[in-house]
Amino acid sequence: MKSTILAGALFAFAAATSAHGQAIKLADVAELSGGGATVGTNWKNGIDLAIEEINAKGGVLGRKLEVTHADSQSNPGVARAQVQKALDAEPYVLLGPGYSGSVKVTAPLAAEAGIAQIMGGEAAELTQAGNKFLFRTSFGQQSSMPKVAKYIHDEMKAKTVAVVWVNNDFGRGGRDVIVKELDRLGSKVVADLSTEAGQADFAADVGKIKAANPDAVFVYLNEEESARILKELKRQGVTAPLMGETTLIGQKVIELAGDAANGARGHVGLTTDAPVDLIKAFRDKFSKKYNYVPDHNGLKGYLAVYMIKATTEKMGKVDSKAFADTLHGLTIKAADEPGILMDVTFDQNGDIDRQSFLVEVVEGKQVVKQVLPKLK
Amino acid sequence: MSNLFDLLVAGLATGAIYALVAVGFTLLWQTSQTINFAQGEFVMLPAFLMLAAMHVGAPFWLAIILGILLSMILLGLAFKLLLVDPMMRHGVLPLAIATMALAIGIKEAVKQFFSAEASSFPSIVPTGDISVLGHAVSLQSIGVLAVAILAVFGLTTLLNRTSLGHQMQAAAQNPTVARIIGVPVERMILLTFLINAFLVALASLLITPIYLAKFSSGEVLGQAAFIAAIVGGFNQVRGAIAGGLLIGVLDNLAAAYVSTQYRAAVPLIFLIVVILFRPQGLLGRAEERTV
Numbered sequence: 001m002k003s004t005i006l007a008g009a010l011f012a013f014a015a016a017t018s019a020h021g022q023a024i025k026l027a028d029v030a031e032l033s034g035g036g037a038t039v040g041t042n043w044k045n046g047i048d049l050a051i052e053e054i055n056a057k058g059g060v061l062g063r064k065l066e067v068t069h070a071d072s073q074s075n076p077g078v079a080r081a082q083v084q085k086a087l088d089a090e091p092y093v094l095l096g097p098g099y100s101g102s103v104k105v106t107a108p109l110a111a112e113a114g115i116a117q118i119m120g121g122e123a124a125e126l127t128q129a130g131n132k133f134l135f136r137t138s139f140g141q142q143s144s145m146p147k148v149a150k151y152i153h154d155e156m157k158a159k160t161v162a163v164v165w166v167n168n169d170f171g172r173g174g175r176d177v178i179v180k181e182l183d184r185l186g187s188k189v190v191a192d193l194s195t196e197a198g199q200a201d202f203a204a205d206v207g208k209i210k211a212a213n214p215d216a217v218f219v220y221l222n223e224e225e226s227a228r229i230l231k232e233l234k235r236q237g238v239t240a241p242l243m244g245e246t247t248l249i250g251q252k253v254i255e256l257a258g259d260a261a262n263g264a265r266g267h268v269g270l271t272t273d274a275p276v277d278l279i280k281a282f283r284d285k286f287s288k289k290y291n292y293v294p295d296h297n298g299l300k301g302y303l304a305v306y307m308i309k310a311t312t313e314k315m316g317k318v319d320s321k322a323f324a325d326t327l328h329g330l331t332i333k334a335a336d337e338p339g340i341l342m343d344v345t346f347d348q349n350g351d352i353d354r355q356s357f358l359v360e361v362v363e364g365k366q367v368v369k370q371v372l373p374k375l376k
Numbered sequence: 377m378s379n380l381f382d383l384l385v386a387g388l389a390t391g392a393i394y395a396l397v398a399v400g401f402t403l404l405w406q407t408s409q410t411i412n413f414a415q416g417e418f419v420m421l422p423a424f425l426m427l428a429a430m431h432v433g434a435p436f437w438l439a440i441i442l443g444i445l446l447s448m449i450l451l452g453l454a455f456k457l458l459l460v461d462p463m464m465r466h467g468v469l470p471l472a473i474a475t476m477a478l479a480i481g482i483k484e485a486v487k488q489f490f491s492a493e494a495s496s497f498p499s500i501v502p503t504g505d506i507s508v509l510g511h512a513v514s515l516q517s518i519g520v521l522a523v524a525i526l527a528v529f530g531l532t533t534l535l536n537r538t539s540l541g542h543q544m545q546a547a548a549q550n551p552t553v554a555r556i557i558g559v560p561v562e563r564m565i566l567l568t569f570l571i572n573a574f575l576v577a578l579a580s581l582l583i584t585p586i587y588l589a590k591f592s593s594g595e596v597l598g599q600a601a602f603i604a605a606i607v608g609g610f611n612q613v614r615g616a617i618a619g620g621l622l623i624g625v626l627d628n629l630a631a632a633y634v635s636t637q638y639r640a641a642v643p644l645i646f647l648i649v650v651i652l653f654r655p656q657g658l659l660g661r662a663e664e665r666t667v
Contacts, residue, residue: 032492207379227588
C-alpha cells in the first residue's frame with residue numbers, strides 16, 4: 001500500500017515537473033518564399049527575436065517557448081496544407097500567415113481546431129466572418145482605409161484620384177473600402193486599375209494613370225510591385241502626389257525603389273520610425289541581430305509573441321481553449337508588458353486598436369508626419 | 377496618341393529582352409534539338425553572380441565581366457558537358473525534363489545562398505528622359521532596346537556573314553554532311569551554348585535593374601520568351617526576335633487598351649491563334665518528319 005502511494009506521488013510529481021518544464025509549442029506558417037518573401041521573412045525574424053528574449057528571461061509561466069516555421073510559398077493552397085500539418089501537432093497558438101488570401105483559407109481550420117490564430121493579414125473581411133479564434137497584429141482595412149481616404153480628401157485636397165491595386169484578396173479588400181470612402185467624401189475615382197501579383201512591367205498601368213491626370217494616386221500593391229511602380233511612375237514623370245498604406249512606404253520598398261520612393265506618403269499602423277521609445281529599442285535589437293532594419297512585418301511578428309505572453313500570464317495557465325476568450329476585449333499596456341510596444345486593445349472581432357502614423361518618405365527615410373490616436 | 381508612342385517604346389524595350397532570351401531557345405533547338413526549360417532561370421542567375429562579385433568588393437564593371445564569364449562557364453560549358461551531353465542519348469523528352477529540374481535547382485540554390493527577398497541592381501544605363509519626336513522617352517528603355525538590337529545584329533552578322541557562322545549553320549542543318557566536309561560540329565555546338573549563355577547574361581544585366589533581382593524572376597521571363605519563340609518560329613532566329621518584340625508590344629497595348637485585369641491572358645490567346653493557323657510560327661520553317 002505504502003509503495004503504491006509512494007509510486008503515485010512520484011508519478012504525480014514527475015507529471016507536474018514535466019508539465020512545468022515542457023516547452024510551450026507555437027506553430028508559424030509564413031510567406032518565406034514567393035511574392036511575399038519580404039513579409040514572411042520579417043515576420044519570422046520578429047517572432048524569433050521575441051522568443052529569444054522571452055526565453056532568456058525565463059519563458060512564460062516558467063516554461064520556454066518553442067516555434068516551428070513552415071513556408072507557405074506565398075500560395076494559399078500551400079498555406080492551407082501547412083496550417084493543417086501545423087495544427088495536427090496541436091500547438092498552443094498558431095502564428096501567421098501574413099497574406100490575407102492565405103489567412104482566409106486557413107482561418108476555418110484553426111477555428112475548427114479551437115486554436116487561436118494571430119496573423120498579419122489586413123483584408124477587412126477576415127475578422128467580419130464571426131471567427132472567434134482570429135486576431136490581428138495590425139489594423140484591418142476597415143480601420144485604415146477611412147483614415148487614408150480622409151487624408152486624400154482633406155489634406156491632399158484631391159478632387160480626382162487614381163486607384164491602382166493588386167488583384168488578390170488583400171488588394172481587392174483595400175480597393176473596395178477606399179473607393180467607397182472616396183465616393184462618400186466626394187473625391188472622384190478617375191482610374192481604377194487592377195494589377196497582378198508579381199507583375200514586372202508597369203509601363204501600361206502608369207500610362208493609364210498619366211492619361212487620367214488625377215490630383216492624387218492611391219497605390220495599394222505588395223512591396224516588390226510597389227517598388228517597381230514607384231520607379232515607373234518616376235520614369236514616366238507622374239507628378240501627382242502618391243498616397244498608400246504600409247506597403248508603399250516600407251523600408252524594403254524604399255531600399256528597392258531608391259530615389260523613386262521620395263515624396264510617397266502612407267498611413268501605417270506600425271513603423272520602426274515611430275516616435276515611440278519601445279519601438280526604437282526594438283528596431284535597435286532587430287537591426288543588431290539581423291543586420292537590416294525591419295519593416296512593419298518584423299514588428300507584427302514580434303508583438304504577436306508578446307500578445308501570447310501577456311494573455312497567458314493574465315490567465316495564469318497555458319490553455320489553448322481559453323486563450324481566445326481571454327484575448328477578446330483585453331487591453332495590454334506597454335507599461336506592464338514592454339514587448340507589446342504600444343497600448344493595445346482587442347475587440348470582440350479580434351481587431352486591434354492603438355495609435356497609428358502618417359509618414360512620408362524623405363531622402364530615402366520614413367519620416368512620421370502625424371501620430372493618430374487610438375480609435376476608442 | 378502620345379500614350380501610344382510611349383507604350384510602343386516601352387513594349388519594344390521589354391520585347392527586346394524577350395527576343396534575346398527567345399533567341400537562346402531557337403539556337404539550342406537548331407543545333408542540338410534541346411528545349412531548355414531553365415532558360416528563364418539562366419537569365420535570373422547572372423544578376424546574382426554579379427551581385428555576389430559586388431558583395432566581395434568588385435566594382436560594377438568588373439562584376440559585369442566576372443558575371444558574364446561565370447555565366448558562360450556555368451550556363452554554357454557546364455550545362456552542355458554535364459547535363460545536355462549525358463542526357464541527349466536518352467532523347468529529347470528526358471532532356472527537357474532534366475532542364476525543368478535544373479530550373480528548380482537553380483531557383484532553390486539562389487534562394488538558399490542569397491535570399492528569398494528581392495534586391496536592387498545597378499543600371500548600366502543612366503536614369504532620366506530624352507526627347508524623341510517631342511515625346512519624353514526614358515534613357516533606360518532606349519538603352520535596353522539599343523543593346524538588345526546590337527546583340528541581335530552582332531549575332532545575325534556572325535551567323536550569316538562569317539565563315540564561323542556558316543559552319544555553325546551547317547552543323548545545325550545537317551551535322552552528318554557537315555562532318556564529312558570538315559566542319560568541327562561538336563565545337564560549333566559548344567559555341568552555340570556559349571553564345572546563348574552570353575545572351576542570357578546580357579539580358580540579365582539589362583532587365584534586372586527594372587525587374588529587381590529575385591530568385592523567382594526567371595519564371596515570368598522564361599514563359600514570355602518561350603511563347604515569343606513559338607509565336608515567331610522555333611527554328612528561326614529572326615522568328616524569335618520578331619516574336620519577342622511582338623509579345624512585348626502586345627502585352628503593353630493589351631494592358632492599356634483591352635484590360636489590365638486580363639493582360640496575362642492576351643499573349644496566351646495570341647499563341648493559340650498562331651498555333652492554330654500557322655503551327656511553325658509566323659516566320660518559322662515547316663519541318664518535314666522523316667518516317
